[in-house]
Every structure is written in C-alpha cells, then in structure tokens.
Amino acid sequence: MRAVGGAGTAVGSVARPLRMARGTRLSGWVALYTMSILAALVLSGILVEATGSDWRPVVSALLDGSVRRPGRWGETLATAAPLLVVALGTVISSKAGLVNIGQEGQLYVGAAIGAYFGFLIGGPGPVNVALILIVGAAGGGLWAGIAAGLRYWRGVPEVLSTLLLVTVGGQAVAYGLRWEWLLLAPEGRRGNRNQVSEQLATDNRLPRPDLFGNELPLTVFFSVVLTVIVAFALSRTVWGFRLRMLGRNPRAAQRSGVSETRYGATALMLSGAFAGLAGAAMLTGGGFAFGNYQFVPGFSANIGWTGLLVALVAYEKPLAAIPVAVVFAGLRTGSNFVGSTGVESRITDVISGLLVLALLVPAAVMFLRDRRRARAAATERV
C-alpha cells in the first residue's frame, strides 16, 4: 500500500494493545495541552515585553477584572451564559454535519426582533420577558431558516449563506434602529444618543439574585440547564441519534429513513434559534455589560463569533463548552481592566486569539497520530 509512505515513523507503537496505551495517551494529552497553552501565554508575554511594558500587571489586571475584584466573577458568568447558549446551538448544527458560521447575525437579528415585539406588546413583567425570549429565539431561527431554505431547496452551501447573512442582518437591524416605528426610541427618551431603542422597564428584566456579593442573572442558571438538556437530547434520544447519523454518514441516514431536509433544516434553524435566544437573554438579563437593557448598534458585541469558537474549541461536546465559555468570558471581562495598566487593552484580543489557536493544536496532532497508527495497523494486517 502506497498510502503509508510518509507515515512510517509511528509504526513502532502500533502493536501495543489499546489498554496499555491509555495511560500514555492521557499524559500525552496533558503534556500537549500544557505545552501549547504555555506557548500561547509566553508569546503574548513576549509581545507585551517587546513593546516596552511589563507582563505582570497585565495578568494581574486580567485576574482582577475576571474574578478577583468584588462582583466580577458574577459579571464573568453573566457573559459566559450567552456564549454557552450560542455554542449549544452550534453544537447541534455541527452534529448534523452542517457548518453554521452566522451566529453573530442570528443573535443580532433575534435580539432585535425580540426587542421589537417586547416594546410593541409590553405586557406585564414575566410574561413579556418570556415573550421576548421566545420571539428572539424564533427570530434567530427564522434568520438561519433563510440559509436552511437556500440549502435544501436551491443547493446553496450553508457555509456561504450563513456567513453572508451576517452582514445583511447587521444592516437590516441598523435600518430598524433609524425609525421610531421600528426600534428607535422616541425623541425624549434617547438621551444624547441617536440610534438606541427604549430601555426595558424594570419589571421586564430578568432578576439578578445576589450570590456572595455577585449579581448572577437567571440566564446563567438557564444556560446550564439548557446545556444538560442539549447534551441529553443529542446523546440519549432517537432524535439526537438520527441527527448524529446524518452528520456522520448522510447516505446511511438517508437509507434508514432520516430525511436530510427535515433533520438538517431543523438543526440549522435550532442553531439559529439558540443564537437568537442568547441575544434575547442578553437584552433581558445581560445588564450593563450588554447595552444596559437597551438595544444599541453593535449589540451583538462579537458574542456570536466567540460562541462559535467556544463550540469548536470544545469539540462539539455540550458539557465541555461550559468551562470553555467561562474562560472566554473571563478574558472578555478581564480585558476591561487591562486598559488601566497602560498597555493597550487590545492585547486581550491577541491573547484569546493565540489561546484558541493553541487549544486547536493538541487535538489536531493527536488526531493525525491516531490516523497514522490506524493506517499502519491496517497495512500490517495486510
């Protein structure tokens, strides 16, 4: 077999039985992760030092901003919640073999539609909150539904359409923010800003119970519950099984009666719905970090993009997405404090970018190594 040509180096370890390999595998994982994360951090440190600043205050500010100062870890968890919800949606569509990269737009559009109906109807407190959340999810789902429709009726790859729809959605919402009959607040209530919606009434906000001196919005608890539900649905239900089958082997799925159109479109729309839900949750429960209960331009604030990264870094495992989301949220909340050290706060973008790249390396390396071993083993048998 010609195929093995360049892969001969790994052959030595093939004959080893799988049970024995397990311990070395685990330590291999740990070593690889430690090394690559360290490399990312050291690289960021070098960057800070090279531009004539000290790295220690930056780290200290990051920790202050994300956990150490009073009230900060509540803020971090509040930021992690929408990230987690977006990531959950992404997990669903990825399991079905679809690549949705338009969460940013779905979140933005969902939140805008939720806000619109929230202000339009303005019912009594809790009812209206629920309405905003549901309508927001529906809005995000419909926005992803455009991509789903194009995918299954016209054969347009969803990778491209979801990406392109991000900008379209952003502009559509920007249009909405220019007119009072859509989202813009009436003249007297805008303050001196020109493109903001009204503020949600106090009884239209999700409560933020106080826990050890930290305000924790209910979205945090909801998102964890949602994670468990999604994890269960994907791994323990017929629906989840069919979805995974569709992702792993579409042809086999088709043969066993799983409608690609139905399941695929559902997965894509659910993914959008989760993004929309995250947006609506940011509006009703996000607090100061997300526009202070108002819909403002740029409301989505990269939560959609970051949530997508969370899902992919967590390797499409719902439960693994929780810690990843918290880490990314911590970098975000921590970055607010970095500015005070005199180092440009944009350094946190660099750190998180390098971290993502570092987190990608170990799994990719291990995957390739496994493939090589499997192929070598296959040739040996021949």
Next chain:
Amino acid sequence: MADFLGAVDEIFSSEATYLNGALFAAFLAFAATGEWVAERSGTLNISVEGMLLGGAFTAVLGYHVSGSVALGLLAGMLGGMLIAGVQAEMSHRLAADQFVVGLTLNILVFGLTGFLENQIAPDSTLAGRWEIPVLSDIPLVGQALFGQRWPFYILYLLIPLSWWLVYRTRWGLELRSVGENPQSADVSGIDVNKRRRQSIYYAGLTCGLGGAFLIFGHIGRFEDTIVGGRGFIAIAAVIFGGWTLRGTLAGAMIFAGALSFRLSIQGLGYDVNNELLQALPFIVTIAGMAVFSHRVRAPAALARPFIRGLR
C-alpha cells in the same frame, strides 16, 4: 425624482466616480484573485480579512523601517503570507477546522495590528502617481485605469499571472483537481494538502499586496478599521463570480461600484438607503447563488477537509 436622476447622471459622468471606483475595485480584486485561486483548490479562507489587514500593517511597518515603498510592498506580501501560513499549516497540515482558524486569525490580527500600531505609531506615505502616456487621456476612465499610483499597476500583472497559473500550468491543473476530487487526485500521486497550502500561500501573497496597495495606493496611513469587512466582500465576489476569474473580477467591480456610488450620492447630499446599499453585495451574491446554483458549480470539494482514508 428628476433631481435625483440628474444627480445620478452627474455621478456617472464625473471622473472622480471612476477614480474612486477603480481604487475600491482594485483593492477587492487583489484579495478576490488570491481567494479565487485558494477556493479552486477546495479551501475557504475566512481569514482574507485578516490577511488584508496584516498585509497593510506590515507594509506600513516595512516602509517605517526602510523608507522605501517598494520594500513596504514586499513586507506587505510577507505579512500576508505569514498569516496565510498560520491558516494553511493549521488547517491543511494539522487537521484543525479551517473556519475556526480563519475566524480566530481575523480577531487575532485585528487585535495585534491595533495593539502594535498603538505602541509603534509607524510613519506612512503614498506612492508616486504614474500617468501612462496617451492611455491616461481617455475620457472618463483614463485617469481611473491609467493615472493611478504605481502599486495599482501590479494588478495588471497579477490577474493574467493568476489566470495562467491556474489554467495553463501543471500546478494549476493539479490545484483544480484537488478542489474537485481530492480522492482521485490523491490516488494519482498529488499531495492534496500541499497543493491546498500552496494555494492559501498564494492568497496570502495577493492579499498582502492588496493591503499594501490600500496603504500606498489609496489611503496613505494605517488604521485598524481600513479594511472594515471588505475581506468578506472579496469572498462574496468569488462566489458571485461562480468561481471563474472573469466572474470574480466582475463581482469586484460591481461591488466596488456600489460602494463608490454610495459615497458619491451622499456627497451630493442625497439620502439613499445606506443600509441597503451596504448589504447589497451580500444580497446580490446570495440571490445569485440561489438562482444560478444549478448552473454555476462550486469546486466539488469546496470547504471539505481532506484526510487520506477518511473521506
């Protein structure tokens, strides 16, 4: 209404419109040409945005250090290729997901250039204007096509070169086969992921040039917002063009026209629907894909990673 049509007429008969349009179009064309090559090999690089921004920044840096525009251009190319290198090696040597890598690179480069620009504050400049004799005297479009700053003219070499590489060399044939049917290409002895990496490097090169052109041929200084999402428009142009070079360039020109029309009409004090005009390239591309999806065919393996023996 007649007023408005008069204004439109005024825009279309003024040289400035074409001059601006050509600048926008050239910038998009630099990026789109490279991305076209990369997509023909079956890769989809979201990181075009990052490559453009990175190229622009390293170009400024190159000029800051050397004081020469030519060396600045070279630095821009290297910068673009550096980012392309991360994209290519991570997603087509290691098996990391190309969209994660691309998105991350965009964020990373945006942060990094902003950070470094703030710390270094490099000098910058505009390149000299070259008037091509006779041709630049053509009414309306003469100045736009033949009276630009000199980095503009690199495009006139780059486009035929890219066409020749993809359609007339063995490398290009292999590249296209890798984009259409990687399994067969692999069996016939082509290193699929190597060709893909090379195509991404090429995209990095042209995007780096594009970024450098933006600095030396158009704006003259660096800000982290100068690219401002136009990398995505370049990707849209490739898709709009149905993965042909002609179509890609046509897309770049049409989208650039829309951008420049928006600026001109606002300059004349008319309030057109700004949001619609901004979203137009994307809507047109989506609609185009929906309508022509059965006639226009994307490279069959577009955005599908190749791992031997697995897919």
